[in-house]
Amino acid sequence: MGAPADRGRGWGVSALALLTLAAMLWGASLSLQAYREVRHPLPPVDNDVLYFRGGAAVSRAALGFDAILADVYWIRAIQHFGGTRHSESGDKSYKLLYPLLDLTTTLDPHFNIAYRFGAIFLAEEYPNGPGRTDQAIALLERGLAADPTRWQYAQDAGFVHYWWRQDYRAAAEWFDRASRIEGAPWWLRSMAATTLAEGGDRQSSRQLWQQLYETTDDTWVRDNAQLKLAQLKALDDIDALAGVIRRFTQARGRPPASWNELVAVRWLSSTPLDPSGTPYELTPGAPGGVALSERSALAPLPPQFTKKQTGPSS
Amino acid sequence: MGRVIGLVAYHVFKESVRDKVLYNLVFFAVLLISASYLIGQLTAGQDVKIIKDLGLAASSVFGLFIAVFIGVGLVWKEVDRRSVYNLLVKPLRRHEFIVGKFLGLALTLAVNIAVMAAALYAVLALMNWLAPGLAKAAVEAPVLDPQLLKAFALLYVQLLVVTSVALFFSAFSGPMLSAAFTFGLYIIGHFNADLAHFETVVKSQAAAWLGRALYYILPNLAPFDVKAAVVHGQPVSAAYVVLTTGYGLLYAGAMVALAVLVFSRRDFK
Numbered sequence: 001m002g003a004p005a006d007r008g009r010g011w012g013v014s015a016l017a018l019l020t021l022a023a024m025l026w027g028a029s030l031s032l033q034a035y036r037e038v039r040h041p042l043p044p045v046d047n048d049v050l051y052f053r054g055g056a057a058v059s060r061a062a063l064g065f066d067a068i069l070a071d072v073y074w075i076r077a078i079q080h081f082g083g084t085r086h087s088e089s090g091d092k093s094y095k096l097l098y099p100l101l102d103l104t105t106t107l108d109p110h111f112n113i114a115y116r117f118g119a120i121f122l123a124e125e126y127p128n129g130p131g132r133t134d135q136a137i138a139l140l141e142r143g144l145a146a147d148p149t150r151w152q153y154a155q156d157a158g159f160v161h162y163w164w165r166q167d168y169r170a171a172a173e174w175f176d177r178a179s180r181i182e183g184a185p186w187w188l189r190s191m192a193a194t195t196l197a198e199g200g201d202r203q204s205s206r207q208l209w210q211q212l213y214e215t216t217d218d219t220w221v222r223d224n225a226q227l228k229l230a231q232l233k234a235l236d237d238i239d240a241l242a243g244v245i246r247r248f249t250q251a252r253g254r255p256p257a258s259w260n261e262l263v264a265v266r267w268l269s270s271t272p273l274d275p276s277g278t279p280y281e282l283t284p285g286a287p288g289g290v291a292l293s294e295r296s297a298l299a300p301l302p303p304q305f306t307k308k309q310t311g312p313s314s
Numbered sequence: 315m316g317r318v319i320g321l322v323a324y325h326v327f328k329e330s331v332r333d334k335v336l337y338n339l340v341f342f343a344v345l346l347i348s349a350s351y352l353i354g355q356l357t358a359g360q361d362v363k364i365i366k367d368l369g370l371a372a373s374s375v376f377g378l379f380i381a382v383f384i385g386v387g388l389v390w391k392e393v394d395r396r397s398v399y400n401l402l403v404k405p406l407r408r409h410e411f412i413v414g415k416f417l418g419l420a421l422t423l424a425v426n427i428a429v430m431a432a433a434l435y436a437v438l439a440l441m442n443w444l445a446p447g448l449a450k451a452a453v454e455a456p457v458l459d460p461q462l463l464k465a466f467a468l469l470y471v472q473l474l475v476v477t478s479v480a481l482f483f484s485a486f487s488g489p490m491l492s493a494a495f496t497f498g499l500y501i502i503g504h505f506n507a508d509l510a511h512f513e514t515v516v517k518s519q520a521a522a523w524l525g526r527a528l529y530y531i532l533p534n535l536a537p538f539d540v541k542a543a544v545v546h547g548q549p550v551s552a553a554y555v556v557l558t559t560g561y562g563l564l565y566a567g568a569m570v571a572l573a574v575l576v577f578s579r580r581d582f583k
Contacts, residue, residue: 063500064374064536064539067367067370067371068368071360071364071367074364112360113360
């Protein structure tokens with residue numbers, strides 16, 4: 001009776017000893033590896049390697065795993081965009097962004113978000129993006145070719161023309177094209193008319209982004225619309241603050257040195273914050289004497305609207 | 315006859331369980347659960363799409379490896395261990411042996427695919443429960459889309475075709491060669507449509523006819539892949555599923571028949 005129990009105990013002891021030995025050897029090998037890497041550093045990883053260029057060739061070689069490969073390239077596109085955008089490097093190169101998006105959408109021609117957000121990535125102005133509105137439009141046109149019923153791609157192309165190119169005629173044409181696709185919402189037609197009539201007016205911009213914010217099902221597209229709405233609100237705030245600064249300057253013969261001076265005279269209730277919660281900055285050189293902080297999540301503000309501001313003395 | 319085939323099939327299934335083949339299900343579950351967490355950190359939305367893609371792709375890879383690596387050993391192992399001599403002196407006919415082997419692996423694959431499908435639905439349900447916003451973001455197809463079952467069903471039939479090919483090679487060849495041949499046919503099976511239109515790349519009429527003949531002889535595996543379609547919520551008609559399933563079952567049946575033919579003519583003296 002005792003023998004099997006002894007054997008079991010003996011097995012347990014040897015298993016523990018083997019596990020310990022394995023853990024020690026593993027730990028030692030890791031230490032040795034770490035030591036070797038100190039003496040002989042690993043070669044830098046080149047994240048700019050694309051692996052493949054021809055989407056069609058990859059699609060052929062995927063053997064039915066196109067969709068999962070498309071996901072991998074989509075994740076790489078996001079990492080490339082985010083990594084480059086947030087890099088400290090002065091020379092931000094987004095050279096792989098379009099090829100990665102091209103591969104993603106060739107492997108999976110119905111990858112909705114890759115077209116929609118890919119276009120936003122491509123259109124963002126440098127240094128926040130490559131500023132390639134031409135590639136953004138091309139990507140959306142490919143999306144429409146793959147799925148002609150997706151009016152959202154035409155709407156997004158309209159936004160690219162409207163927001164980044166300030167080509168309101170082309171924007172109106174795209175909104176009109178989107179409105180003609182079956183299933184498109186009714187307001188796209190009025191959006192086309194408004195764009196043509198009012199062009200780059202801040203209020204009409206707000207309406208466009210508000211429509212997109214309220215109607216999109218995609219979280220990222222909604223977040224982007226929310227950001228644009230917050231930027232427009234910041235521009236309104238800056239205009240209002242510029243007016244206060246102008247009044248103060250006229251009254252005192254000098255601009256305010258800090259927000260506290262305006263709070264002290266009760267022209268402001270507290271230090272003004274932008275919609276992201278970052279204080280606005282009194283910047284004598286800036287139009288209106290006030291500017292969005294560079295630390296703000298809303299920076300930089302869309303240039304087509306910032307150009308319209310006036311200085312405190314005007 | 316049916317009872318004998320059933321017994322062989324049952325023993326193949328039991329052996330695969332004993333060989334810990336079903337352990338791959340644990341890897342599958344761990345892969346899906348960890349991926350569902352990591353993907354949320356890496357991607358900009360589309361988490362549901364990516365988890366569905368990953369679940370279907372992983373099911374396909376695991377299933378393929380089981381079909382090939384177990385399939386090529388089905389007959390060869392019995393011959394190598396010389397247990398085939400003991401089996402064939404029993405009241406077991408050679409065709410019962412081959413058909414039983416095939417059905418046994420088919421059962422193993424069915425259990426695998428069923429558990430993987432259940433695991434994928436469980437992970438999707440968990441994601442949906444933890445982040446209800448995903449359901450709204452998944453505009454193309456519902457999170458817990460029953461259409462996914464069509465992809466799993468066609469994947470299963472595709473694996474039956476691969477198993478039958480592996481079994482056929484296993485009836486007369488060693489495991490290394492059989493695996494190489496089976497993988498080769500798996501790859502060709504995805505390029506098969508090119509052979510149907512071979513006349514567009516060659517001028518020779520004879521070559522074009524040969525291409526077309528090969529198109530019908532070799533397994534056509536690409537039509538079984540509806541993964542992308544179901545993930546994007548595109549319709550996959552019941553007629554398409556039935557026709558493709560019919561093609562797959564008939565092709566697998568033909569390969570099993572060929573395996574029986576080859577095995578029946580083998581001399582074990």
